[in-house]
Amino acid sequence: MSHFFRLNQNENVKIYKRAGTWVMIVVLVLVVALMGAFTKFVLDSGNSADWKAELAAENAQLTESVEAAPMLEAQKKMVKERVALNEYRIENNIAPVERDSLWGYMVDTTTFTGIAALFTIVIAAGMVASEFSWGTVKLLLIRPVSRTKILLAKYASTLLFALLMLTLLFSTSFLFGILFFGFSGAETPYLSFSNGRVVEQNMVTHIIQLFGFRSIDLVMMVTLAFMISTVFRSSSLAIGISLFLMFTGPQLVQLLSQYDWVKYILFANTDFMQYTTGTPLVEGMTMTFSIVMLIIYFGLFAFLSLYIFNRRDVAA
Template structure:
């Protein structure tokens, strides 16, 4: 274990001594700050001054839609839940969350986990492939440490970088949110439906859950990039394939969602939030099914990485 921890420490030194790493950190912070600036000073804000009237009109429209438009039962249930949430807001005087508020801003910045994924993919793609391109892999493997530990140390360091980016995103969005929007509306709860009833939840807990859900996709894409980097020893190929799949994968499975076999595709299962705020992409999908599929894909990616790395002839 001490050897593994030492290897992880060394890999982290390699990551953070690169200028490119700090450029990515700077871009993340600048992006978070820019969103806050434009939301506060540039975009026209809707303060929901007459939000009760707006929600009443929305409920009337949703009720008319359910009555006049044939739709699947699960879609009708979503509309009914939306009506229930609106009525709860009106009855308990809980205004919808504005974008130009601390919580609204932080919810918006959760989408930047895609940027964190992009940066981590760059790290994952190069952490193994660069050892081969620079010729330092031979120096690494002459150490009295197994190849398995060397590769696991590189993967663990990649995940630690991903965790750092998520923590940086969360903390910077919170600090910039206070700077630009203050604590106004900080007591506003998040409303959701549980067992057919409207429940109130602490907003910070909800935002942490959003980051958690979005991090699942990040981890899977980073693991895929790491595997490609290990198998093909190509930094550019790993980045290219991973980014292509990250941006097109969800759209592809959406187009193929009418086919039952689509549920076995990785990208049909990475969005676990579909089980809390929506309906499954393919009818019959469940929490257990998606988690099982993610574990299978994760296991295959790690197995291929270890198997190829341990069998590879370094002299070639």
């Protein structure tokens, strides 16, 4: 075990001694800060003193739309839940969360997990491929440590970098949120619809949940990039394929959502928000099913990485 931790430490040193790594960290912080400044000084807040009247008007429009046009059962369910949430806000005097507030801003910054994923993919793509391109792989493998431990140490270092990026994203969004918007509305709860009734949830818990759900796609795409880097020894190929799939995969499964078999595609299972909103991509899909599919894909990526790396002739 001590060998593994020493290997992991060495891999972390390799990551953080690169100037590019610190550039990515600075860019992430700057993006979060610029988002806060843009929301504060440029975007129209959309705040309304008469938000209750607006929600009542929205409910009337939603109810009319259900009665006027045919809808799928899933769509009707979403509309009814929306109406119930609006009614609960009106009855309990809970104003909607505005974008120019601490929580509204932090919810918006959860979308920047895509930037964290992009940067981590770049790191993952070079973890193994760079050893071959630089010719240092032989020096790495002459150590009295198994190839499996070497590869696992590299992957663990990659995940630690991903965790750092997510932690940095969460903490900086909180700090800049306080700086730009203060604590006004910090007591506002998050409302969700569960088991036929409206439920109040702590907003911090909800935001952490959003970060967690959005991180699932990050972990799977980073694992894919790491696998491609290991199998093909090409960082550019790993980055190219991973980024292409990350940006086009969700759109592809949406286009194919009318087919039942699409639920077996990786990208149909990485978005757990579809279960919290009650509208899965394919009717009958459950969170348990998606977890099983993700485990299968993860196991396949891990197996290919370990199998190829352990059997590869480094002299080739």
